[in-house]
Amino acid sequence: MSTAAAPAPPGDPALLTGAGARALFRAGLDTDTVGWAAASAQANLIAVPRADAYDLLLFAQRNPQACPLLDVTDAGSPATALAAGADLRTDLPAYRIWRDGEVVEEVADATPYWRSDMVAFLIGCSLTFETALLEAGVPVRHLEEGVIDPMYVTDRPTRGAGALSGPLVVSMRPVPAHQVAEAVRITDRYPDVHGAPVHVGDPAGLGIADLGRPDFGDAVTVGGDVPVFWACGVTTQAVVAASRLELAITHVPGRMFITDVPHTAYRR
Amino acid sequence: MSTAAAPAPPGDPALLTGAGARALFRAGLDTDTVGWAAASAQANLIAVPRADAYDLLLFAQRNPQACPLLDVTDAGSPATALAAGADLRTDLPAYRIWRDGEVVEEVADATPYWRSDMVAFLIGCSLTFETALLEAGVPVRHLEEGVIDPMYVTDRPTRGAGALSGPLVVSMRPVPAHQVAEAVRITDRYPDVHGAPVHVGDPAGLGIADLGRPDFGDAVTVGGDVPVFWACGVTTQAVVAASRLELAITHVPGRMFITDVPHTAYRR
Structure with a gap:
């Protein structure tokens, strides 16, 4: 997707500011954003026409752990x-264009698709609490293994809003038994990025048959650790897809919006 | 407003359940709700037509301390x-009917005014954290003096949403200097009922000229205590009035909706 004229990535993208990273993406650089501008919170993007925005806003209000705005x-x-001066149409590395609930295109610049009545929702990203987990010495398996965190569709319903309903999607991180309490305590301090786990232990309690086969992302090694489940922002995309919205513009998974807000601002 | 057939208040209304209190109000009893069903959280009510609900929902999202949904x-x-089985049109002691931003009537039953597209917003009430303050030995002056807490229009703007904008309204409680930290700590644990103070000390910092002349509620004795200011749900009513909404239905100040949710459920 990046053009021949796209800028080269910097030596250490972790040291960039949010504005510095956004300028590179705006100029055409396409990369996943994990580890970029390490001090800045990142956010999921979903933009919908004004006519669908009320249901989505109400859905978020009713499901704040999955969809913290x-x-x-x-x-x-x-x-x-x-983010001062940011343009949400251009400042992410890549976008998905959804029509009638299906991804029809991935693009570097969403401007041609951005109708004059689009409302953009920026949703908290667990990268913020993962930073806090690592700082406390709690391992984050999918980062160790260099893959996307595994996500699962559960049998737990969300609370619907208008045309929107569907199951809760969760992300899973295996945590050593002696660190589960610490992982709960740390993530509970970040309600704006999904907060405390929704479930600790037996995957069957969420209707998950096989941890080795996630619905999104990649499987990780669980070993003797306890599987710990957090509400996941992908819930929103799954629900919006299921409701077959006429038009939606989202980030591409792993290619997030980098804000100017430090992770610590979301710590309670 | 109560009719001749209205039921008598019970011996100790604090011991009622939420459902018990609501049944009395539905039957016509009109009273303020301070101290009623003491274990249950109470809520501010504002209902608006669906056409205005998006702006109000967005306003709440952007001003969560003033308007915690x-x-x-x-x-x-x-x-x-x-509240299982509750009917928001009848289960409060009294309602205000607003047209074009003005109160045109106070009624015991809002059913005749409740259009088929009304959306009701239930907003957290500081009664929940006042209970926690009292339990911790922090005095609550307006309860001691048997009056409504003083509220002030500040010079601090809210973040507008669509047609809605206006100044932040705050409530004030005088707190002894050695208990200010404890008052902050306690209320910070209740983000759904306005959370921590927005300002501690000099009223001039909020553009308040005279604590003795509140814009809403009653003046209380400050004495040598520190005036402590919390974001107030009246912000919403002030903003909705300023925007001259076609129709709104709210509770009458002090006559709240009593939920089935225990205060403790809103403690983080």
Whole structure:
């Protein structure tokens, strides 16, 4: 997707500011954002036409652990309070264009698809609490193994809103038994990025048959650790897809919006 | 407003359940709800037509300290997840009917005014954290003096949403200097009922000229204590009034909706 003129990635992308990273993506660089601008919180993006925005806003209000809203833009505006000067249409590495609930295209620049009544939702990302887990010495398996965290569709329903309903999607991180309490304590301090786990232990309690076969992301080694499950922002995409919205624009998984807000701002 | 057939208040209303209290109000009893069903959280009510609900929902998302949403109903439904079997049109002691931003009537039963597209917002009430303050030995002056807490319009703007904008309204409680930290610590644990103070000390810092002349509620004795200011749910009513909404239905100040949810459920 990146063009011949795209800038080269910097030596250490972790040291960039949010604005520095966004400028590279705006210029055409396409990369996943894990580890980029390490001090800055990242966010999931989903933009929908104003006519569908009420249901999505209500859905988020009713399911705050799956869908913690960091910001919601004015209809038609690509600006956000989370990053001065940012343009949400261009400042992510890549976008998915959804029509009638299906991804029809992946693009580097969403401007041609951004209708004048689009409302953008920026949703908290677990990268923020993963940073805190690592700092406390709690291992994060999918980072160790260099893959995307495994996500599973559960048998637990969300609370529907208007046309939107569907099952809760969770992410899973295996945690050593003696560190489960610490993992709960740490993530509980970050309610804006999914907060404390929704389930600790037996996957069957969430209707998950096989941890080795996630619905999204990659399987990780569980070994003798306890599988710990957090509400996941992918819930929103799954629900929006199921409801076959006319148009939605989202980030590509792993290619997030980098804000100017430090991770610590979301710590309670 | 209560009719001749209205039931007598019970011996000790603090011991009622939420459902017990609601049944009395539904039958016509009109009283303020401070101290009623003491274990149950109470909520502010504001209902608006669906056409105005998006702006109000977005306003709440952008101003969560002033407008912490405990529940938002489906359009047209008088039911809430906070209280099984409750009917929001009848189960409060009294209602205000607003047209074009003005109170035109106070009624015991809002049913005749409840259009088929009304959306009700239930907003957290500081009664929940006041209970926690009292349990910790922090005095609550307006309860001691048997008056409504003083509220002030500040010079601090809220973050607007669509047609809605206006100044932040705060409530004030004088706290002894040695207990200010404890008051902050306790209320910070209740983000769904306004959370930690927005300002501690000099009222001029919020543009408040005279603590003795509140804009809403009653003045209380400050003495040598520190004035401590919390974001207040009246912000919403002030903003909705300023925007001259076609129709709104709210509780009458002090006559709240009593939920089935224990105060402790809102403690983080």
